[in-house]
Amino acid sequence: MSTILIAGCGDVGSRLGLQLVAQGHRVFGLRRNVAALPAALLPVAGDLADAMPPAAWPREPIDQVVYATAATHHDEAGYRAAYVDGLRHLLAWLAACDQRPQRLLFVSSSGVYAQGDGAWVDETSPAEPERFSGRLLREAEDLALGSGLPATVVRLTGIYGPGREALLRQVREGSRVTREPPLYGNRIHVEDAAGLLALLLQRDREGVALEALYLGVDDDPAPLDEVVDWLRARLGITFWSDEAQLRRAGSKRCSNARARALGWTPRYPSYREGYAAILAG
Template identity: 40%
Template sequence: MKKLNVVIAGCGDVGCELARQLLALDAFDVWGLRRDISKLPAGVKPIKGNLFEIEALGSWPKHIDYLVYSASSDGGTEEQYRSAYVDGLQNVIQRLEDNNYAPRRIFFTSSTSTFHQSKGEWVNEASKTEPVKFTGKIMLDAENLLNLSPLKSTTVRLGGIYGPGRSRLIDRAKKGQGCPKSPEVFSNRIHMKDAAGIIAHLIQRDDNGFDVDELYLGVDGHPVTMHEILQWLGEKLEVEMDNDNYPAPQRGNRRCSNDRILGAGYQFFYRDFKSGYSKFL
């Protein structure tokens, strides 16, 4: 049976993990678009290109069944965010339209920063989004850009990603930099393997003719306070945490539900931060 073509535009950490999972199914040919193609996993067909320049998007396959836009910003400035998540996405959509590509669906990795809730409230796909920070506003602009496109699409709003190459909280815990227990600051985590796994699952679901919604939250469904995470990591690393002299990491302080993706049949590799970080450590 002929394999389906999947193009991953912005094939970084999550994109490479997605590529590995799809290739393991032996039902997909995977193309990875990035500037440094030497970092692509074995078996991925390379597309050397730059998402930020419409004339430098590289050589694409003649036919695309699914396209995943999973770019990351070169830095933390507003200009860099807009370039990665809005301008780059616009370039890819333009390339698809100009060359008469008709993928079955585009998948976009967004962020839970699109939510404005900041007092520990529960949120889901139906919750309002009125972000205050530019990061959330730009992500919402990118989602709206995709929704206005004539192409069928699905957005996955990912929580805090951890896993190989994503060790920010572990690095902090190694230094003994805890945070106060009160006030509570909630975080929503997802292991990189699950961030990619959700998209792989939805691609297969779409290919098999099952309904796929336009929006999912990509979190493990067990929000936890930053204090609890750091304390637990400190115990595992046998490092005493200083909880008095370091503020809680700046997070959104909301609790995200993953009921919708569970209802779509996805089974998590790591259902909470303890199982995920235990494997990681």
């Protein structure tokens, strides 16, 4: 049994925590509002914006740490606070409490890639973001990888699942979508995102040498218009809005070959299985 801390334990972190508890591990969930944590997780009430460790900080040795926070405010200051400053505080808390985990997982985003025109992207592709959000995530990634702890960055693509249904809402509103050129998007079901993180932790415990970087994405990067057409057919939507327009930045296709080589298999290999499960739910 390992002791694992999930910092910024929101939706993905909570699902990960439940998977880890089911495997027999002891899991601490750190967030401001611990009332929102699943009952199976051990609560640590704390704010990553604080320089001092939380009063409820665990005193026992922590074997693995997952940093899975999300920005509360989606401006430059909010991203810096959540990803760069928050991670720096967490690393300081670990040092102050004389804790040295065997692995740090930092949950990042494929938004660090600026590639377009449907280009394929993998972990060796240049990550040269044009937006402040991507630049700050890259800064935080470098902070994790340079922390002195064995660290791995996991760049998740567009997370969807129960409670993450913005695209379904837009389709129901009849939002139009660009068809030419095709706008490729990348997705991962929230349970598969948690499952990938759980597998990385498992492989680390097994002594497998992890890479510094993994992409979390399903098997089927697909054009947005294809996804919209499929959802419209399933939902029986026949009208188009005169105003609402689906928009997205960039158009790239992310590869999950490295994660699959480690033994990861997504439960929802494409948007079809994932959205079918949501609609049936």
